[in-house]
Amino acid sequence: MALIEITLPKTIAKALRLPASSPRRQQLKVLKKLLKKARFTEFGQHYRFDEILLSRHPGKKFQQLVPAHDYSSIYKMWWHKTLEGKRDVCWPGRIKYYALSSGTSEAASKYIPVTEDLLAGNRVVMIKQLFSLRHYDDIPFSNLGKGWLMLGGSTQLQQSKGYYAGDLSGITAKKVPFWFTPFYKPGKKIAKMSDWNDKLDEIVEQAHNWDISFVVGVPAWIQMCMEKIIERYKLKTIHDIWPNLSFFVHGGVSFEPYKKGFEKLLAKPLTYIETYLASEGFIAYQDRQNARGMKLSINDHIFFEFVPFDDENFDAEGNMVANPKTYMIHEVEEGRDYAILISTSAGAWRYMIGDTVRFSDVDRCEIIITGRTKHFLSLVGEHLSVDNMNRALQLASEELNVSIPEYTVAGIPSGTFFAHHWYVATDDQVDPQQLREKIDKHLKELNDDYAVERKSALKEVYLDVLTEDKFMEFLKSKGKVGGQHKFPRVLKGNMLRDWEQFLNPGIKAG
Incomplete structure (x- = not known):
């Protein structure tokens, strides 16, 4: 991965009949890379990946030959085999890790395959996001080398026959690269704790030993952690104990409802950075200061398709129809809600992750999350997102x-x-x-x-x-x-x- 991406000036690109930066071309390159890697798997043989690769229009051929899936359909047909220890089902090799995800409304846990290839792709996107901070104004770069408090799930994973399962944040923390270990807080020992209250108490007790610059996590739990620290040490604000705290990296939910209460805990403003890291992969991140949307990771390890979130493609309960109308990145429109289908380096193929998004800037491939396919109200046609x-x-x-x-x-x-x-x-x-x-x-x-x-x-x-x-x-x-x-x-x-x-x-x- 080049640290500086070189883009042709538009006039030269036009003369060469090449786009200055083509999201379509980047996405097709990702798709071909995924297809080549998985063509000898059971899934790749069944859906004729070799034929798709030889097609003049691999994107369209891929949509014609491979059906769209939700969790139930891909698990019933394919993923259950990987839990039984079978190799080369949807991705080469044996799946050793699964992210447990129940969304926010369903009781039963979903087992989402996590591979080394997926984690490597996630790390590349994380590094890109880190380098994007060079575009931000008044960033105290000396703070980048201070502590990062990442408040995620336990790294103590459930062990089963041939695999481990747990929160993606826990799996990611368990595999923190050696060079990041000095910055990573709360550290592997505390991160391993499975009881949330015990973990939070230990973080509070250790807080005065750390010089934290970044906090990373879901707003509600980060806010609770900071409130407990302020109460424990009888502080006015969190900056009394962490004077270099400068960044809050958040995702998963809209931050706006939390912002007013959150800022009561601060002595000075933070730089807020939104991310879209799902169990299925690192989908998007905010790469510009004050940007309304997040930039899709279109040239890494995920191939995206977009299904208009309307009555033609979804029923009243938010279930996707059998053959939905799908669009590639170059076919979408601003201001329209779409459900996302992804194909990834963990063997998710045309898989609906359940989120709905809207493009805030098509040219920049920037999106905002508008909800979930099953988290909307339309009892009588009010279509409330x-x-x-x-x-x-x-x-x-x-x-x-x-x-x-x-x-x-x-x-x-x-x-x-x-x-x-x-x-x-x-x-x-x-x-x-x-x-x-x-x-x-x-x-x-x-x-x-x-x-x-x-x-x-x-x-x-x-x-x-x-x-x-x-x-x-x-x-x-x-x-x-x-x-x-x-x-x-x-x-x-x-x-x-x-x-x-x-x-x-x-x-x-x-």
């Missing part, structure tokens, strides 16, 4: 000057019609009725479908204000504490019934 919810809540909280770090929404019956029930977390004083009205008002302004349905079948909006601890207690009750676990923004099915019973323990689950 998590992005809509985040924005409405942000506007309402700013107007009322309150911090709302967590929330979730459920669609429920209301007489013969329907309603939305909001549950928001804040430790500030707020009038629930006033907050409800402001959220409803902003959603009408943000989403025309919602505005229409609020006049017809979506008859009511309810809102309950809870403490932030209540949300955390529920996650603990589900065994989803620390690491990469996030609270689901939309509750449906069993998770909704569990939540209702948690809030009202005297009521039997239906």
Whole structure:
């Protein structure tokens, strides 16, 4: 990998009939590399990878011959064989590691294959992100060599017959390169601890020994960690103990709901860097200061396709249809929501990861995460995305000057019609009725479908204000504490019934 990418000036590229920087060409190069590596696997033989490689249009041929998969279909047909120890199923060799992922709403764990090739590709993207900091203004580069507190899952992995399983963050931390060890905190001994509360207590006790410049993790758990440190050492802000703290690398959820409460813990501003590191691979990262979106990793180890997130390609429950319409990177449009299909160096082929994204800048291949295919509300055609919810809540909280770090929404019956029930977390004083009205008002302004349905079948909006601890207690009750676990923004099915019973323990689950 070149540290400095050389791009031809557009005029010269045009004269040579070559694009200055072609995302399509980069993606086809990645696809061919993946196909060549996996062509002798069982999957590659079944779906005729050699034929695809010989095609004049390998991207289109790949879409014609290989079906799109969700977890259930690829696991049932292929991945279950790798758990049984079979080699060369979807990727060469035996799968030794699996990232356990349950998303944020499903109870059963998914076993996502993790290979050395995938981890190597992830590391390349991480290094690229690090080098992208040279484009940032007023970056204290001396801080880059100080401590990095990475608050992820336990590196104590579950051992089974022939493989290990655990959080991707735990697998990644377990394989930290030797040159990064001096900077890596909390260190391998603490990172190995499986009990989240014990791990957090040990981090708090060791905090005064570290000079931390970077904190990396999910906002809710990083905030909790800093609050405990401030309380333990009777500090005003986290900078009283870590004066060189300059960066917060976050991902997984929108940071906006946490920002107000987070910044109360600081003495000076941080540089926020958003990443998109999923169990299936390092998908995108923010490579420009104050950029609205994240740059897709299009020339590394992932081939991307995009499925319009609409009624033609998904049913009412967010399930993808059998043969969805798919687009490559050069065919997408700005301002339209897509579900992502990825093919990776771990044997995921045309695999839907469940997130929805929108291109904020097509030329730069920059995206924002708008939600998940199953985390949206459309009881009566309101088509309400998590992005809509985040924005409405942000506007309402700013107007009322309150911090709302967590929330979730459920669609429920209301007489013969329907309603939305909001549950928001804040430790500030707020009038629930006033907050409800402001959220409803902003959603009408943000989403025309919602505005229409609020006049017809979506008859009511309810809102309950809870403490932030209540949300955390529920996650603990589900065994989803620390690491990469996030609270689901939309509750449906069993998770909704569990939540209702948690809030009202005297009521039997239906």
